[in-house]
Amino acid sequence: MEADLKLKLEQLHKRVDALKDQINTEEATKNAFVMPFIQILGYDIFNPTEVIPEFICDIGTKKGEKVDYVIKKDGEPILIIECKHWKEHADAHNSQLHRYYHVSKARFGVLTNGHTYNFYADLEKPNIMDEKPFFTLDLSDLKTSSLKILENFTKQGYNLESILDSAEALKYIKAIRNEFEKELQEPSDEMVKLLVSRFFDRPLTSSRLATFKEYTRKAFSNSINESISFRLKNALHINESVPSKELEQITPIHENTETPRFITTEEEMEGSQIVKAILRESLPASRIAFRDTQSYFGILLDDNNRKPLCRLHFNATNKYIELFHNGKDNGERKQLASLDDLYSYKAELLSTLKHYEEIKIKPE
Template sequence: MELKLKLEQLHQRVNGLKDQINTEEATKNAFVMPFIQILGYDIFNPTEVIPEHICDIGTKKGEKIDYVIKKNNEPILIFECKHWKENADAHNSQLHRYYHVSKARFGVLTNGTIYNFYSDLEKPNIMDEKPFLTIDIEDLKDSSIKILESFTKNEYNLENILDSAEALKYIKAIRKEFEKDIENPSDEIVKLLVSRFFDKPLTASRMATFKEYTKKALTTSINESISYRLKSALNINEKIEQSDDGKTNPVDVHPEVSKVVTTAEELEAFQIVKAILREKIPSDRISPRDTQSYFGILLDDNNRKPICRFHFNTSKKYLETFQTGKMPEKKYC
């Protein structure tokens, strides 16, 4: 995906320059303008990307929005930018005022690393309080990048974006509430679930007990689902385990009889290593490979390119790392 590759390159640029960017203006020049350019707009064409656009608000004259993006001479996006150290969510009231007097249907509030996209899904010409799309270049998600493609110069289509914006907004809200209930189940969700199999009155003590049960049940279900999906994604049924001597040995890993168990601890460790490696390596090149004796991380899903292995099934847990031309190093936990 070309857009994703460009955003990952921008992420590397941002990380390399952060400590030298001391002002909001420098943030705009070093981080935000390249982002706009990645979307396909000509940052050197003042009729397409208009910096410091005058945006009078009532009696306030001379108010300026950082950037207005135009297509076919019509404003489609407005950008309000802050210094990269500032919270991208803390200044939406300012963007809200600019949005009200702008003809653009979308506003973007950014600190150069996080880009919050707003629209007027609740009330016409009044910007919503919550963004319907967030792009974090330090944590790029394929689903978000797919929506972002609709904002590129070549793919921009107002109707298509509006059709999906409402769904994105409410899916995000529902997911947030669901994640809250996983962490701390509400009385409502506990009552809803328990009432389907428990017909006795829910006293205060029973409610407290069932809250703990619900939390454990939801967490276990999600962890097991992640483990199963991981194995499915790796096509474990068809894969083979490569032994150290180079010979290939078929492995019976049918989900019902497999002796390979991917634990939540191994998945968490994989995510940590992946987050570290993403600074230098595109995330789609980092692949997990679970076996009976260890959980491995490979480059390009190639057994001959091991990065590290987690040995968490031993009495003393340790991490095994690999470097070209050197013997593996063990680091005990």
Template sequence: MELKLKLEQLHQRVSGLKDQINTEEATKNAFVMPFIQILGYDIFNPTEVVPEYVCDIGTKKGEKVDYVIRKNEEPILIIECKHWKENVDAHNSQLHRYYHVSKARFGVLTNGIIYNFYTDLEKTNIMDEKPFLTVNIEDLKDSSIKILESFTKNEYNLETILDSAEAFKYIKAIRKEFENEIENPSDEMVKLLVNRFFDKPLTANRMVSFKEYTKKALTISINESISYRLKSALSINEKIETKVDEKVNLIDENNGLPKVITTVEELEAFQIVKAILREKITAERIAHRDTQSYFGVLLDDNNRKPICRFHFNSTNKYLEIFHKGKDAGEKTLLNNLDEIYNHRSELHQTVEKYSS
């Protein structure tokens, strides 16, 4: 996906530069303008990308939104920017005012890292309180990128976006509620499930117990489903015996939970390594496997071709790279995930070694 690749490259740029970006104006120039360019719009054409667009509000004259994107001489998107350290959710009232007086159907509030897309699904010409789409450059989701493609210059279609915006908005809301139920099951959820097989009264004490049972049951079910899919994918290109020691669905007999649980931090580290390796090889050749002792990144999904491993299961976090050979992993202490970018050359050397 070309758009995803460009966004991953922007992520690398943001990670490498953000500590040097000290103003809102610098955020716009370094992060937001490249994002607009990735969508296919000509940032150097003032009739297509209009900076400091006047949005007079009642008696307040001279109010300006940072950018307006025009297509066929009509505004289609207004963009309000903040410094990358600011919380964009705290400024949606400002975008709300601009949206009300503009003719654009979509508004974006961004700090150069998080892009919140708004429209008027609830009331015509009044911006919704919550965004229907959020694109996080540091945590790219395929589902979000698919919607974002509809905003590119070549693919923009108002009806298509509006048709999908409502579905995407409510799917996201339902997913959030479901995730909340997994983390902290409500009385309603527990009663819904338990009353189907438990015919005794749910006393307060039993409710406490069944909440814990429900949380554990949902967690196990989801993790086993993910583990099954991973194991099925991993079994395609290698013999099963090479993976016996790396099964991801082992259950701890003491607490009934999977022994191997892939963390968000491990997946974020994998995305960073993947973005680095995409400079040398295609995404299809970059695979990962999680084990009890480490999270491994492999070339061609082959455990005889390790690229690196993440040792994140202790207080100190280490990156192990195999640029000196598959039996000569070299560990480096990581203070934060961004330091992985400091090892770009070693990661490139590793994949080049397997190809030589």
């Protein structure tokens, strides 16, 4: 079921990207993007007892207030959905969803702009929707863990107990991760004092604290680097005792830098291995080099900047492969719905390689 769900959501993402520039209203966003999503979850959008559009939620003296959709199962509301225009943020700040949630009797609320879906519950106070979502689904970034959670919201797999059991963990794990990432970028005084107090028994003056802040930042950076290098070595089956030129090239943080300029992501590593597997049909691994930059992840022939085989642009919401036809400086970008799409460009990659092999380029 998970594979089928992923395939349908990937197709929806392609639809959203293809049509969004022609969608000018919130109503059009609902019809073109949100209704297909509800259908993918298995609910009958043509059954008014199961998927109810413009559901009336009377709030105190306010009569006739409407929520965009209410989904019912066995006659009971399980999910309310409020929609925004695809250009708006799916943020519950100043959203009517808070008010609708209070009177709807549904345990979960969703705020969406058609490509991002934020799921809310009442983990903080009963019957009052939390300020922050416990789960976010981004159609452009379909993680396996997200698909497993979403399965519990499908008509076939709806499981209230399972969702409630994991909702609190999801909410607070996300919050802790956000705080942790802030500390990695800029260690707080509290974090530095906590760590340093475990091995430094002298008073921390302001100047000492500033020094240890720099040490902490560098320690975090080195730790991330080593973790990335270790995982990459395993992926490339490189012997730990042999220095690797490729690893030196791909390492995003150098020893003499105080803070990381960029970090090679798991997706970039996985994507580079797919490209490498394609090229290995015609080329030894020693001639394939990697270089990470702030704007793209480059894959080069013979570690030569004038011989780019392709570039992976994975740092934005939409992901692209940049192809180089006949060795031209300006490549052609092709959008990727998933990493598997890289295999579709095998012919182009091998053609670029063949071009470089047929001509003689002066070394840099």
